[in-house]
Amino acid sequence: MAHVCIHWFRKGLRLHDNPALVYALKECKELYPVFILDPYLYNTQVGINRWRFLLGALKDLDCSLRKLNSRLFVLKGKPEDVFPKLFDKWKVTKLTYEYDTEPYSLSRDEKVTSLAKEHGVDVSYKISHTLYNTERIMEENDGKPPLTFKRLQAIVQKLGPPKKPIPAPTLENMKDVETHCSEENEKKYGIPTAEELGLDLTSLGEELFPGGEQEALRRLDEHMKRTRKHSDPPVSLHGQLLWREFFYTCSVGIPNFNKMEGNPVCTQVDWDTNPECLAAWREARTGFPFIDAIMTQLRQEGWIHHLARHAVACFLTRGDLWISWEEGEKVFEELLLDGDWALNAGNWQWLSASAFFHQFFRVYSPVAFGKKTDKNGDYIKKYLPLLKKFPPQYIYEPWKAPRSVQQAAGCIVGKDYPHPIVQHEQISKKNIQRMKEAYAKRSSDSNESPSKKQGVKRKAPSVIDLLQKKKRKV
DNA sequence: ATGTAGGTTGAGGAA
DNA sequence: ATTCCTCAACCTACA
Numbered sequence: 240m241a242h243v244c245i246h247w248f249r250k251g252l253r254l255h256d257n258p259a260l261v262y263a264l265k266e267c268k269e270l271y272p273v274f275i276l277d278p279y280l281y282n283t284q285v286g287i288n289r290w291r292f293l294l295g296a297l298k299d300l301d302c303s304l305r306k307l308n309s310r311l312f313v314l315k316g317k318p319e320d321v322f323p324k325l326f327d328k329w330k331v332t333k334l335t336y337e338y339d340t341e342p343y344s345l346s347r348d349e350k351v352t353s354l355a356k357e358h359g360v361d362v363s364y365k366i367s368h369t370l371y372n373t374e375r376i377m378e379e380n381d382g383k384p385p386l387t388f389k390r391l392q393a394i395v396q397k398l399g400p401p402k403k404p405i406p407a408p409t410l411e412n413m414k415d416v417e418t419h420c421s422e423e424n425e426k427k428y429g430i431p432t433a434e435e436l437g438l439d440l441t442s443l444g445e446e447l448f449p450g451g452e453q454e455a456l457r458r459l460d461e462h463m464k465r466t467r468k469h470s471d472p473p474v475s476l477h478g479q480l481l482w483r484e485f486f487y488t489c490s491v492g493i494p495n496f497n498k499m500e501g502n503p504v505c506t507q508v509d510w511d512t513n514p515e516c517l518a519a520w521r522e523a524r525t526g527f528p529f530i531d532a533i534m535t536q537l538r539q540e541g542w543i544h545h546l547a548r549h550a551v552a553c554f555l556t557r558g559d560l561w562i563s564w565e566e567g568e569k570v571f572e573e574l575l576l577d578g579d580w581a582l583n584a585g586n587w588q589w590l591s592a593s594a595f596f597h598q599f600f601r602v603y604s605p606v607a608f609g610k611k612t613d614k615n616g617d618y619i620k621k622y623l624p625l626l627k628k629f630p631p632q633y634i635y636e637p638w639k640a641p642r643s644v645q646q647a648a649g650c651i652v653g654k655d656y657p658h659p660i661v662q663h664e665q666i667s668k669k670n671i672q673r674m675k676e677a678y679a680k681r682s683s684d685s686n687e688s689p690s691k692k693q694g695v696k697r698k699a700p701s702v703i704d705l706l707q708k709k710k711r712k713v
Numbered sequence: 714a715t716g717t718a719g720g721t722t723g724a725g726g727a728a
Numbered sequence: 729a730t731t732c733c734t735c736a737a738c739c740t741a742c743a
Contacts, residue, residue: 597738
């Protein structure tokens with residue numbers, strides 16, 4: 240008996256390396272590739288650049304599906320409201336999707352699965368968003384997520400190489416499969432335009448990073464060709480994939496992973512509430528050209544270099560402004576095209592020395608760090624053209640330039656460009672002391688006995704142990 | 714168990 | 729230009 244199948248696209252907007260899609264085509268007579276604009280995910284915290292990226296990816300996916308005599312069906316609404324109607328209307332017998340480990344996704348998928356069962360629809364998912372099954376990684380580590388990269392590497396070594404990506408379906412695979420591409424459906428389920436979504440894309444600059452599978456594969460290909468000698472993990476591309484796996488596994492095994500409170504691996508810090516400083520950081524007016532240039536690029540282009548992320552994250556949190564990493568997390572989520580729930584939360588904890596990374600006395604200087612690789616300040620000049628006439632010796636610290644130099648540069652600090660929001664040298668020293676106190680408190684909190692050192696070692700993993708036991712019962 | 718090594722990329726100065 | 733040391737001293741993994 241052949242199936243009427245919905246394949247539900249969510250994160251993996253691609254045809255290759257999509258085992259759930261291939262599974263959907265088995266014994267299938269009708270296929271409905273579906274994407275849902277879920278108000279929970281897309282109404283809040285999505286910057287206009289990310290919208291453009293998403294629409295591009297959907298168009299690319301639709302285009303690829305049409306080459307297979309199929310198409311993408313785009314719907315709006317809560318998935319638990321949308322699916323029951325589709326099940327009835329299309330007489331669906333099977334639903335497939337790629338497994339997604341985010342807490343919201345898990346609860347959403349659980350709801351949809353039980354609705355599907357009520358409608359007599361078979362549900363299948365495949366793991367292909369991560370290299371490995373994150374549960375399997377934890378199994379190899381006594382049921383806990385590995386908390387160091389080295390440990391993850393050792394586990395992965397034991398598990399062997401991940402499955403190779405499978406090719407995209409071909410016309411041959413689709414020969415017995417039909418998709419109803421009627422004129423009426425065209426209007427009803429088409430990809431919405433920016434205007435229909437109330438977005439003004441004309442305010443955006445050039446699209447430097449188009450969304451979609453074809454562009455992604457092209458970039459990967461280009462990278463692999465360009466890189467003659469591939470470095471080793473952790474800094475290689477391979478290493479980056481393992482870092483991704485590392486944070487994904489942590490995000491599955493550690494409760495409240497995107498928050499400080501209730502997160503057992505996160506050091507509890509008395510961050511300040513400081514809306515003015517937060518706004519200055521977000522809006523690129525901290526008075527530190529390197530920081531402001533990075534925040535400008537982030538807003539304009541939706542992508543910034545890895546080390547640039549380090550610099551602004553350290554500045555917002557433990558380095559200078561002493562604002563919670565959760566605030567930075569929200570801003571990155573809104574603006575980064577490559578924003579990802581697990582990686583965002585993991586890296587913010589890393590950079591704020593709240594978890595994984597603990598050498599809080601190593602503070603990135605908002606002046607010196609950029610100078611290391613860009614003495615002339617070309618990067619600053621590109622994103623803050625207001626400062627481009629400053630000579631290299633002052634471009635990272637324009638407030639130190641004599642009045643005459645500022646006048647010659649056509650930019651007066653305090654008038655055309657802000658004064659530095661903090662005095663880095665003093666404030667970072669003070670903040671290191673505050674971090675020290677937070678760590679000391681963490682040690683004493685998790686340890687009743689007077690011998691602190693031992694207590695930390697014993698108590699820390701036992702918290703996770705308890706949580707794991709709880710989980711197993713459920 | 715207790716000590717030690719290492720931790721994806723700090724900064725600044727000396728050699 | 730590159731490497732090493734010091735600053736002050738964190739955590740996790742492993743022997």
